[in-house]
Amino acid sequence: MNNKIVVRFAPSPTGSLHIGGARxxxxxxxxxxxxxxxxxxxxxxxxxxxxxxKFSEEITESLKWLELIFQETYKQSLRFSIYDQYxxxxxxxxxxxxxxxxxxxxxxxxxxxxxxxFNDLIRGKITIxxxxxxxxxxxxxxxxxxxxxxxxxDDIDLGVTHIIRGEDHISNTFKQKLLFQxxxxxxxxxxxxxxxxLSDDGSRLSKRHGATSVxxxxxxxYLPEAIINYLMLLGWSPGNNTELLKFNEAGKLFNxxxxxxxxSKFSYEKALWMxxxxxxxxxxxxxxxxxxxxGMKNIEHYMYxxxxxxxxxxxxxxxxxxxxxxxxxxxxxxxxxxxxxxxKLLEKSILKNNTFLNSLKKIKETISAxxxxxxxxxxxxxxxxxxxxxxxxxxxxxxxxIILTAREKTPGxxxxxxxxxxxxxxxxxxxxxxxxTR
Ligand code: GLU
Numbered sequence: 001m002n003n004k005i006v007v008r009f010a011p012s013p014t015g016s017l018h019i020g021g022a023r024x025x026x027x028x029x030x031x032x033x034x035x036x037x038x039x040x041x042x043x044x045x046x047x048x049x050x051x052x053x054k055f056s057e058e059i060t061e062s063l064k065w066l067e068l069i070f071q072e073t074y075k076q077s078l079r080f081s082i083y084d085q086y087x088x089x090x091x092x093x094x095x096x097x098x099x100x101x102x103x104x105x106x107x108x109x110x111x112x113x114x115x116x117x118f119n120d121l122i123r124g125k126i127t128i129x130x131x132x133x134x135x136x137x138x139x140x141x142x143x144x145x146x147x148x149x150x151x152x153x154d155d156i157d158l159g160v161t162h163i164i165r166g167e168d169h170i171s172n173t174f175k176q177k178l179l180f181q182x183x184x185x186x187x188x189x190x191x192x193x194x195x196x197x198l199s200d201d202g203s204r205l206s207k208r209h210g211a212t213s214v215x216x217x218x219x220x221x222y223l224p225e226a227i228i229n230y231l232m233l234l235g236w237s238p239g240n241n242t243e244l245l246k247f248n249e250a251g252k253l254f255n256x257x258x259x260x261x262x263x264s265k266f267s268y269e270k271a272l273w274m275x276x277x278x279x280x281x282x283x284x285x286x287x288x289x290x291x292x293x294x295g296m297k298n299i300e301h302y303m304y305x306x307x308x309x310x311x312x313x314x315x316x317x318x319x320x321x322x323x324x325x326x327x328x329x330x331x332x333x334x335x336x337x338x339x340x341x342x343x344k345l346l347e348k349s350i351l352k353n354n355t356f357l358n359s360l361k362k363i364k365e366t367i368s369a370x371x372x373x374x375x376x377x378x379x380x381x382x383x384x385x386x387x388x389x390x391x392x393x394x395x396x397x398x399x400x401x402i403i404l405t406a407r408e409k410t411p412g413x414x415x416x417x418x419x420x421x422x423x424x425x426x427x428x429x430x431x432x433x434x435x436x437t438r
Contacts, residue, residue, distance in 0.1 A: 005037035006159045009070070010151065012044040013055035016213035017062040019266070020166060020197045020205070023231040025068050026247075027194060027259070028164050030232070033251030040158060041070035045077045046150045048142075062214035066224045074158065076150050083145040086153045086183060087138055095182055096138065104141040109149075109179065111135050116174045121162075121192035122259045128174050136175050148172060152179040156187045164256065167193040192256050195235050198263040205266050221294065221323030222271070226278040230271050235264040244277060276322040284314035291324050298328055302335045309334065312419050316411045334420055339406040339428070349399050350436065356399040357436055359389060363400065364429050373422045375414035382414075403432040 009025040011017060032039035041063070045051035056075075063070075087107065090096050099106045111134065117127045138149040145153075155163065155176075163173075173191050180188040199209040211217055217227055228247050238245065238253040245253075279287065288310060291299040302310045313331040321327060333339050341350070350356065366385045370377050386396050401413045404425060410416050417425050 004159065005032070005035045005161050006040065007032050007037060007162050007164055008040035008042050008155070008158065008160050010042040010044045010165070011059050012047070012050075012147070013052060013059060014047065014050040015055055016215060017059045018212045019214060019217070019227075019231060020212075021059075022062070022066060022068075022214050022227070023197065023234060024165055024194060025063065025066075026228060026232055027236070027254075027256070029068055029070075030247075030251055030254035031162065031164060031256055034254045037161075038071045040160070041073045042154060042158075043073075043075045043077075044147060044151065045075060046080075046083075046145050046147060048077070048144055051077070058215065062218075065218055066214065066228060072158075074154065076154065079150070079154065080145065082157060083139075083150050083153050086156075087145075087149070090138070090182060093182070101141045104143065106137055106141045107139040109136040109138050109182065111175075111178050116177055118173060118177050118191055120170075121190055121256050122195075123193060123261055126170065126173075133174070133178070136179065148175055149179065152176045152183065155189055156180065156184050159187075160189050162190045162192065162256075164192045164194065167195060169193060192259070195260055196263045197234060198265045200265060200267065202263075202265070209266075210268050217271075219294070221325035222275050223278045223282065223290070223324070226271070226275040229278070230274050234266065235260050243274070272322045279321045279324065280319045282318075284311045284318060287314055287318060287324065287327070291327055294324060296325070296328055298332060298335075302331065305335070309419065316415055316419060320411065333405045333407065334416075334424075337424075337427075338431075341402060341406045345402055345406075345408065349402050350432070353395070353399050355391060355395050359385075359391065359396060360429060360433050360436075362389065363396070364426065364433070367417075367422065367425055367429070370422070373418060375412070375418040378414040378417050404428050 007028045009028045011021055011025075029039050031037070043056055043059070045056065087096070090109065091107075095110055096107050097110055099108055113130045113133050115127055115130050116133060117125060120126050136148055137146050139145050154160070170193050173193070177188065197205045199205045201209075205212060211220060214227070218224075225247070229245060232247065232250055233243065233245065236254070236259045238250070239258065288299060288303055292303065299310070310331065313334045314327070317327070317330045321330060362385060363382070366381050367378075370381055382396070382400075383393070386393055389396075397413055398408075401410060401416075402408065404413075404420065405416065
């Protein structure tokens, strides 16, 4: 008797991989890791009309990006002969009748009308009454097997022991349970149905709430590690208030019985926060490569022109980012020769600030005189100047930041200046003097 544990993730290639599907994949893999079991990827493409190879490829790409790895892969459309064999067995047992339609002949399983029960690993016992039991189409009149039948055959044929999938499949489980019992009762797997992913308003998460497909999250600048971490804890927790947990560590802790029964709310805000945490702790060179992979041409360009400086700007800015795509804006002023100060900001903080304008010459001299252009030296010299001029720090440092970076918010101004370098700082101060003394 082979008592190996086998689970499977079985997406239908009728659309993109959504975060709900991704979470199902994640829980199957975590379960497998925990039990040292096999996790199969099965593409459920028996519906030849609705399935599209483009979606199979997209699903594979999404799983690859998330680094979700399966031990075996199957495609149902390559297994039609297996379903036919099983169908013959059921016909031999006298459990199938045929029904003629305009298109051809459908084959239907005759279900015994009595209550059906199964024991869900998350929800406990679930039952339907005899009146709700209906006959089950096994083969459609176009000659293709139904999902219900093909899936059951595969789960038996591939030795699947635990079916972990979304709660929207509960009604299928009753039907499949009848099929398992008719085909091979001792191979009926355990079932666990995962709660739905909900939006903030409590309805099922859908496009109208925001991004739902995995590749959309990729394009927005999420890290796969952050998506995995967030989805992993959306419905399951290792029993404390842990929020940051690596996929590798979670395998040891995962227990399907601890998955919540009630729906879990997906918060875009929290996902962003978590992504920021992961960005902050990822090596800058790694982040840069990911930005380049995302097609961020400016970053690629800066990397070729001055890799060392780009790495330093990532070191300086990464704790403030929530998405990879934000790096474009966050690092551009270190590299672009010219920057444009937004009109309003210029008006409010520079043009109407005579104290600052009158000090520009002195600021320029002070900066020019610093040989070792470090943030410490900048800090010391500029503060001495401010004291000497009997001004307030904010009268100088706030507008200085704006003329150097064209932004109101940046990392610490002295660190920013050190990284920009003396030449670029002086150029921007001179540009400002010229443009304000017309
Ligand atoms: N292919 C089905 C779907 O994508 C899932 C099948 C299953 O897990 O049994 O909804």
